[in-house]
């Protein structure tokens with residue numbers, strides 16, 4: 738079982754590279770952002786709560802995220818090939834909760850893969866996507882807030898996972914296929 742955290746700032750390519758990993762390794766995928774956007778689309782109570790945070794570029798409260806995560810994880814059954822966690826964890830509390838949730842099931846995170854992309858490239862990618870797909874948080878003002886939240890609350894996880902001994906750094910600027918090959922080199926070693 739290869740549980741992998743794919744990590745990086747907004748626009749770093751977590752979703753894009755997750756799709757390629759799913760195809761190649763038959764892994765399952767949890768994108769907490771996709772889960773929340775789906776709840777918003779379906780007009781659920783959770784969706785209504787989530788929208789307030791997402792449109793401001795803020796994080797949804799940890800307790801709420803952790804509950805959702807555990808139930809999606811369990812939906813894959815007991816003997817899955819592994820799960821890609823995309824957009825989770827985003828705080829130290831979430832990382833600790835994930836470790837605990839997996840440990841109670843006899844599982845663990847095998848690797849944390851950090852996609853490192855310069856800030857001006859992130860801005861360029863997300864503004865472009867905002868123009869094409871109209872994601873409500875892909876506008877300049879909200880992107881800046883998301884990047885601030887990333888630096889303040891999420892980036893400290895890099896050191897946290899280094900201490901766990903499972904952090905890998907990937908240059909996330911450049912050709913999709915070169916980035917994917919670098920990620921596969923990490924996954925193949927697991």
Ligand code: AP5
Pocket residue numbers: 745746747748749750751752753754769770771773790791792794795796797798802823824825826827831862863866874883909910911912913916
């Ligand atoms: P989430 O949906 O996770 O958004 P995000 O982290 O801001 O990241 P994105 O999905 O925008 O980017 P990505 O890294 O997936 O990149 P992508 O592959 O799409 O979260 C949204 C919100 O939900 C949060 O702000 C928060 O409110 C809430 N939330 C989610 N999880 C939470 C949690 N755990 N706790 C609390 N709140 C939570 O690529 C981006 C673009 O770049 C695409 O257009 C793509 O085509 C392009 N691209 C990708 N790779 C390349 C490349 N190599 N070269 C050029 N372009 C590229």
Ligand code: MG
Pocket residue numbers: 751752768770824
């Ligand atoms: Mg994404």
